[in-house]
Amino acid sequence: MRVDQISTNDALVxxxxxxxxxxxxxxxxATQPKMLERIEDSLKQCYESGTFIALCVYADAETAATYDYDDTATLVRAWDQELxxxxxxxxxxxxxxxxxxADEEEDVVGLEYDTERLYGMAFLQFMSQHWDEGEEVYVMDPPTLPYECVNLRDAALNTTLHLREDNTVGFDAEVRSAPAEEDEEWERLTGQLSTVRQSFVEPSTNSFFGEIGLVGYVEDEGRVTxxxxxxxxxxxxxxxxxxxxxx
Known part of the structure; x- marks a missing residue:
């Protein structure tokens, strides 16, 4: 577990x-437009590497919509707050x-952390406040299939976008029975996806807060989650x- 103080604007950026x-x-x-402008090139490089990026801009939807997100983010919402x-x-x-x-003086302007526990708290705040309260501004176009997902959230989003267009979506994945032990072996599973549980794009389809999952059909097993x-x-x-x- 590591938490470091950040003492200057330059160090924060x-x-x-x-x-x-x-x-x-x-x-x-989640960030203000003035910070977005200072790190936009870094976001672009990150997005171009294939990273899933959910961005919440602290602005009204009209202001947030003036930015070009095609090469910057996967999803964008606007929330008119000063946070x-x-x-x-x-x-x-x-x-x-x-x-x-310029006229403010503080010993600490921010914190940098490297711990799963603080990440969990940040994720809950991001989804329950920033994302849930925000207004949808931008959603990427669905990628051409086949598409290799960076994680389950990426898979859930892109399956949702394809199902919206009435595309039939198959999957090939490594799986193990849940809940799994760390040393449990992985096996391959293929089938067709039918439903997604998520809250990143409207309308939300999850049955409880933070739920992200895929529902599909496999020839030998039938319905699987x-x-x-x-x-x-x-x-x-x-x-x-x-x-x-x-x-």
Missing amino acids: RSLRDLLAEAESEVLI DTMLSVDHQRGVVGQLLE MGGHGAYFEDYEARNIVLEPMS
Whole structure:
């Protein structure tokens, strides 16, 4: 567990840039337009690497919609609040802080952490306040299939977008029975996806807060449910998910 204080505006921006550069699969970020403009190039590089990015802009929807998100984020919502910038990366690391104005003096402007416990708290706040209260501004176009997902959240989003367009979506994934022991072996599972449980795009289809899952049909088993890392309520924990076209 590591928590470090950030003492200057430049250090805060640098911490955000560094974490974005190191992100491998997922970024959740809420920030003001003035900070967005300072880190936009880092967000673009992160997005171009294939990272799932959910961005909440602290502005009204009209102001937030003036930015071009095609190369910057997967999803964007606007929430007209004056709050700290909050960045969470890869289920583990993050930064919280706010740029000081020229006439302000503070010993600490932010914190950088590397602990799963604080990430969990940040995720709950992001989804229950920032995302739930925000107004949808931008959603990426669904990718061409086959598509290799970076994680379950990415799979849930892109399955949702394809099902909305009445596309038939197949899947190929590594799975193990949930809840799984760390040393439990993975096996391959293929089938067709029929339903998604998520709250990242409207309308929400989850049955409880924070639920993210896939529902599909497999030839030998019939209906199956899949969750991500640490899945408990689903039939399987899934990883390395590939969405495939089906005729």
